[in-house]
Amino acid sequence: MFPKNQIGKAAMLLVLSGEGEEQDRLLKVLDESGFTVALGRVGTMDSQKIVAAVETAAKKNGIISSERYREEHALYHAIMEALLGVGRGVVSFGAQLRTVGLRFSIVRGRPYASPDEGEWIAVAFYGTIGAPVKGWEHEALGIGINHM
Amino acid sequence: MFPKNQIGKAAMLLVLSGEGEEQDRLLKVLDESGFTVALGRVGTMDSQKIVAAVETAAKKNGIISSERYREEHALYHAIMEALLGVGRGVVSFGAQLRTVGLRFSIVRGRPYASPDEGEWIAVAFYGTIGAPVKGWEHEALGIGINHM
Amino acid sequence: MFPKNQIGKAAMLLVLSGEGEEQDRLLKVLDESGFTVALGRVGTMDSQKIVAAVETAAKKNGIISSERYREEHALYHAIMEALLGVGRGVVSFGAQLRTVGLRFSIVRGRPYASPDEGEWIAVAFYGTIGAPVKGWEHEALGIGINHM
Amino acid sequence: MFPKNQIGKAAMLLVLSGEGEEQDRLLKVLDESGFTVALGRVGTMDSQKIVAAVETAAKKNGIISSERYREEHALYHAIMEALLGVGRGVVSFGAQLRTVGLRFSIVRGRPYASPDEGEWIAVAFYGTIGAPVKGWEHEALGIGINHM
Amino acid sequence: MFPKNQIGKAAMLLVLSGEGEEQDRLLKVLDESGFTVALGRVGTMDSQKIVAAVETAAKKNGIISSERYREEHALYHAIMEALLGVGRGVVSFGAQLRTVGLRFSIVRGRPYASPDEGEWIAVAFYGTIGAPVKGWEHEALGIGINHM
């Protein structure tokens, strides 16, 4: 079973591990613990493309319903909080002449022991931010967590 | 050897893994790859205590020199960037009636293949942020990366 | 019946109207439409006291459960968003040598036509912000809206 | 007569009430109390279009002079402060993949009892912010107040 | 005569030059051009003390009236804008474990050629920001400009 109250850690480990055995093992544990997961990648100078990429992945993989605004709202604010970590206080990149290359994960489930706490969602980003010159970049990451 | 350009991932994995075998193994790999590391914990509503805790740990463990402002300056901005991830855009907590409980790591070394890129530093936080009521909290994390 | 998708307008009108007939009439309509409401006042230079005042009022009046963190989390972020309106981008006041005198309202219910959209919460502030000199102030307000 | 020191409340009530009897009655009271008013609407993902719409309405309706930068400066900062309420800390929307639909009002006059306090201006926004999908939105509002 | 539209440059040169001949010469030119000036110093970790120091200096030296809120309001926002330069986006210092030592100037007058543009005010800060260790600091500065 996945330890309680670690939905953010799970989301971050998924993007840190990258594709491979470790990620597969983590995906299996999360699945067995009742969490649903979507993974993706996005590279851009345009922050709205990051939002769109995560929302599309969440809907395609059935993490959030395409029929309910409340689920989109929960996801949206989780994305914004995660992007504030990536941009360290800003959520735009092109205006600062920065380009980002990010892996992202979305994890939905019940992280708290009490069933009354219901479902929550975590969004994690990990990748690089830097000048529009290959290799002129350093790592950046962030998570956002919200109740569904 | 630790993979190149992953000083931030290393710092984040150290705080995510917590004390135990996995952390020990990671510490060993980082040591063999020439990185120096300090670890610590801090729980507070007062953001300046977080800054102080990380700076003290960095000096005590010889990660930065106590004699050179430039090293403190590099560390300071890395801490600020990591805290912006924790606070998702703000670096104060008590003014928002939030309390944080954080593990932190500081990693210093040469993450780039080219020796000209010199030394860099990464600071990572992982823990919880929430109301001043036990268990009423969710996870938060952040990293900051700077050239030394 | 209270018009759909106007929970924020309702919350703002409650604090704008102040005590009296107009507020009473609005409270009656909201009650008949299934919304629960709490009202209060707070004057301070210390933003954490504003958070505490709203949370206390919400629990005392049964707007949120004292047993579920997810409800506190929903309310907390609604308060933060409303305070960003009051402070126009900052959520601290004393550090800027400003004092605030605010009426607040909390409204919980189902603002959307579709039952799937479930419950939402709105927090509204209206009052004054200014120098610590009587009358040297202008009005300030804000709302925050969140899904429960 | 309109009560003193409530120019912000007046501006907010104008956008909350929408077109109709209540707005007409309020406009009449403001006019009799010596306040000048302009109203408008704007829907966009592009925050600079909001600024342009309000400035154009203010000039067309003679709220500010087209000949004096100081009046544009006073209005501009009032708009920025009101937008910080709408965006809850940010003044851009498209970069966050959000679209806004806003009514706005501009009110100019003498809100303070003392004639020495001179003229002030209030800008209010009320409307919705949300995903670029019809109905996937919640309310947002803000006011900005400045001396002329 | 002091060149037109350079009230901010004047304020900044006053704090950069420090006490001495150059400052005296600049003060004389400003006085002859109809500008009023106040100078001061403040060292603190507490941003509200900076606001108080500038406001007190402005009133004591007759730069703003102690009887009119509108003048305090104009000065206050100029101070806030100047502090955003000093703090590079934040206006608090102690919460970030930073201490500042600042000279400040306040300049009031008519910077524009057209008499209709009326009076404006500029606030400038220049000094150091750094760790609470002597010499561990670098320079910081900022200006804020507002219409009176």
Added chain:
Amino acid sequence: MFPKNQIGKAAMLLVLSGEGEEQDRLLKVLDESGFTVALGRVGTMDSQKIVAAVETAAKKNGIISSERYREEHALYHAIMEALLGVGRGVVSFGAQLRTVGLRFSIVRGRPYASPDEGEWIAVAFYGTIGAPVKGWEHEALGIGINHM
């Protein structure tokens, strides 16, 4: 010799003085004290063009190496901090319908008495920010300082 720990003052005086004798005299002193300097101008609504203009000037004039990311990283954060002064908390301009016209300077050298403190860089901006109408603008400035 240029006084110690005044690299920011030097950078600011260069942009305040404009072309002419005073700037030439200052450039000579800085050159004799071992500082390297680049100067430029940029007018735009687009903040990324400002970043690009400063980075290009820095590389063309040999202030930073085109071969080392760490030097670009140091310069980049200095630019961002200086722009936060210009924008008083934001680093975008067009989204707020503002246009800027700026002179900039970049100064690199050893501002501290101790040789261990090594090289630092300062970026300064001075110019105007305002509506896209000629003359409807006021001054703005900022500096950013970083270790190399």
